[in-house]
Amino acid sequence: MMRALLSDLPLVFDRVSLRAGGTTMLNRVSLTIRPGAPTLVVGPNGSGKTSLLRLCMGLDAPSEGTVSWGGRTQSRQTRRAILFQEPMMLRRSVAANIAYGLAQAGYPRNRRAARTEELLDRVGLLELADRPARRLSGGEQQRVAIARALAREPEILLLDEPTASLDPAATRHFEAIVLAAAQSGTKVVMASHDLGQVRRLAGDVVFMVRGCVCEQASAGDFFEHPTTPEAAAFIRGDLVL
Numbered sequence: 001m002m003r004a005l006l007s008d009l010p011l012v013f014d015r016v017s018l019r020a021g022g023t024t025m026l027n028r029v030s031l032t033i034r035p036g037a038p039t040l041v042v043g044p045n046g047s048g049k050t051s052l053l054r055l056c057m058g059l060d061a062p063s064e065g066t067v068s069w070g071g072r073t074q075s076r077q078t079r080r081a082i083l084f085q086e087p088m089m090l091r092r093s094v095a096a097n098i099a100y101g102l103a104q105a106g107y108p109r110n111r112r113a114a115r116t117e118e119l120l121d122r123v124g125l126l127e128l129a130d131r132p133a134r135r136l137s138g139g140e141q142q143r144v145a146i147a148r149a150l151a152r153e154p155e156i157l158l159l160d161e162p163t164a165s166l167d168p169a170a171t172r173h174f175e176a177i178v179l180a181a182a183q184s185g186t187k188v189v190m191a192s193h194d195l196g197q198v199r200r201l202a203g204d205v206v207f208m209v210r211g212c213v214c215e216q217a218s219a220g221d222f223f224e225h226p227t228t229p230e231a232a233a234f235i236r237g238d239l240v241l
């Protein structure tokens with residue numbers, strides 16, 4: 001099967017460092033992201049979560065070391081999608097934002113309308129299809145953004161604190177969409193500051209401190225038996241420097 005041959009998984013970091021302007025954003029990170037339940041990336045501000053996700057997407061290249069997708073160090077971004085904390089909406093209707101994602105993914109023009117409807121239904125936004133996307137609430141916009149990302153049927157969905165500015169109800173709604181995507185086979189890699197969210201979503205946890213992966217463990221092990229004092233402190237809500 002073509003799809004199996006071209007899988008982007010596992011996504012492997014081999015001694016990856018990332019530096020810019022005298023700052024070390026990532027310091028010899030080795031990490032394997034496998035298919036399965038969501039991988040949640042946690043750690044204090046500035047620990048390198050966003051940098052890690054950008055490298056997962058292929059938006060930046062490592063200063064040292066290699067990132068590989070399914071064993072390939074060169075991989076087109078077509079099977080991956082990334083969402084940031086602030087959704088970026090085109091100055092168009094909700095439906096047109098989704099259709100744009102489909103066009104970008106090379107989806108046949110004559111099937112875009114039906115597929116747009118299907119995607120909007122999946123994220124609970126059918127009623128808002130004709131509204132200007134930029135007038136929606138933050139939570140609604142983030143659902144448009146994830147529908148647009150899902151339009152390309154990504155094998156890997158990278159989410160950088162997508163619920164950071166959403167209220168609890170909007171957060172839960174977004175999480176349900178993420179879980180449904182994960183259950184249908186999309187590998188989710190998500191940065192989060194919300195430990196409750198990490199407990200709800202994570203299969204495994206990558207805990208970062210100062211550009212290093214301090215700990216990678218199943219969610220159960222991370223919360224019940226953290227192996228580093230930094231992780232234990234972080235789980236308690238203490239300051240990690």
Ligand SMILES: Nc1ncnc2c1ncn2[C@@H]1O[C@H](COP(=O)(O)OP(=O)(O)OP(=O)(O)O)[C@@H](O)[C@H]1O
Binds near residue numbers: 050051052
């Ligand atoms: N383009 C850049 N040039 C120089 N330094 C950068 C650049 N981008 C990020 N940094 C620095 O790299 C470090 C890691 O940043 P990164 O954004 O990856 O952290 P983060 O864990 O996502 O933080 P937050 O929780 O605040 O989102 C920080 O010290 C940041 O200031």
Ligand SMILES: [Mg+2]
Binds near residue numbers: 049050051160
């Ligand atoms: Mg960040």
